[in-house]
Amino acid sequence: MLIQNPKQFLNVVLKEIQLQFSTELEYRLQIISWVISDMVFPVILTVIWSSAASSAGAKFTTSDIVSYFLMIAIVLKLTEDVSHKYVGNKIIFGEFSNYLSKPFNYLAEVLGISISMKILRTIIALPMIILVFTMFNQYISYEINNTSIILFILALILAFSINFLLGNIFALLSFFVKQIQGLRAFYDNIVTFLSGQVMPIFAIPTGAVFIIILLPFRYTLSFPVEILIGNLSDIDIRNGFIISIIWLLLLIVIYKFMYRQAIKSYEAEGI
Amino acid sequence: MKQKGYNPFMKIRYYLNVWIKIVQASLSRAVAYRLEVIARTFRGVFLVAVQIIFLNAIAGSSKSFAGWTIDQLYLITGIFNLITYTAWATFSINLWRLEEKLMKGEFDFILLKPMSSIFGASFTEFFIDDFMSVISGIILIGYYIAMHWSEIPVYGYFATLFMIIIGILLWYSWDLIISSFDFFILKNGFRSIKEQFNSTARFPTGIWSSNLQVFFYVIFPAAFMGTVPAQFLIGNISYMFLVYGFVLAIIFLFIARSIWNLCIRNYTSVG
Secondary structure, X not given: OOXXXXXXXXXXXXXXXXXXXXXXXXXXXXXXXXXXXXXXXXXXXXXXXXXXXXXXOOOOOHHHHHHHHHHHHHHXXXXXXXXXXXXXXXXXXXXXXXXXXXXXXXXXXXXXXHHHHHHHHHHHXXXXXXXXXXHOHHHOOOOOOHHHHHHHHHHHHXXXXXXHHHHHHHXXXXXXXXXXXXXXXXXXXXXXXXXXXXXXHHHOOXXXXXXXXXXXXXXXXXXXXXXXXXXXXXXHHHHHHHHHXXXXXXXXXXXXXXXXXXXXXXXXXXX | OHHHOOOHXXXXXXXXXXXXXXXXXXXXXXXXXXXXXXXXXHHHHHHHHHHHHHHHHHHHHHOEEOOEEHHHHHHHHHHHHHHHHHHHHHHHHHHHOHHHHHHHOOHHHHHHOOOOHHHHHHOOOOOHHHHHHHHHHHHHHHHHHHHHOOOOOHHHHHHHHHHHHHHHHHHHHHHHHHHHHHHOOOOOOHHHHHHHXXXXXXXXXXXXXXXXXXXXXXXXXXXXXXXXXXXXXXXXXXXXHHHHHHHHHHHHHHHHHHHHHHHHOOOOOOO
């Protein structure tokens, strides 16, 4: 089991959410700025891809693009995770020892931080999201029905879980490699590109799509959005969920293996 | 330092010598952090691959986007990468860390040094590992030159180089303006908004509406960090833009310096 004591784990997560709320609210202007900047980039991408859609021979319409990137902005808020930076820094600066002496799994703390950030930032972003959706209203088209909403929520939960595990696995690399900044920047670029944050999967050349479908990154962001905009057939959705679950299980195994190895080699020196 | 301040050339020589020493120290550190340098170099190559896929996707089968051919789009992206990573390696990270220095009370050490506070805050470290990502810009610009060398006027190279320097100066001015606000409000998050606006520079300015074009040529001159330098190499821009860019850079540097000097009065050593 990844979590030994679920009740205790949940309690720690809830406490951490409360704690993180008060910490985050200390710097309100920063959160507002982040929310604005988080919405600016999808709008930029929407304009660029809409220009591309209006050119001859494009495989997608302006409506596809607008619907995709505006939903990406929301899903990104709900699935983003800071573990690879937060835990990675704790390990590099020798602060991970604190976790080892605590009577609960450190993942509870990280999960609490992640969830509180999501709730708070989504709430603050709401007026901005409504404004942007109103601006682009004529181009927005989603497939909203009971089935698609349930599938969207399930895909969203899987997306966050995969992202959370990927981030924590990457963070564990800091036990073995102390010079992690460059690798972290590289990892961020890989995730940004392969998750569909800057490029929708339906715009990617056919040859590359097959690889992207098999990798886990699509299922951290693009897959839930694709369900909602109605671009996927039933078989595509089924395959998507199967691949997501396989990745989730595989990542749990990889995480547990890496964590065991990491703790064996851990020297709490700090650098 | 005051006694040297009377001769501007001596002052420039002094700061140049200090900066060379900083770069030398960074180079020796790079030997110790080899993995960082290797990771950033790979990242640079990866970025080129991603950007080529991205640009081909937005150009579609027509191989053009907003009136720019695919090779010209490579050129804009290459120039943007060159300016971005040069800026990050030389001053952007230093100014990014100003907030942390102010919070920890470390800014006092900079004020104690025999140099201006602006220089101390902006150029105290040179990040050779980030500089390695410049390779992504060099590859894309090199590709354009190799494919179109016979069409490029000789003075185009000098004009482009000049405009790249102008682009870096404008980038610096905005970085300095944004950083100045740290003296008033810590953790304001303004940098993240600026970063998003910066990212518009990697696309042709012509895709924006006329009002936004004015914004990107005058108020936040992102056009000078990609489109305008590229146009000089392509040869489809008036040389008046050299004068305009130069004047704009001087004005922005003056504004940035004034804002910094105004804001630094607000500084109280706390930590």
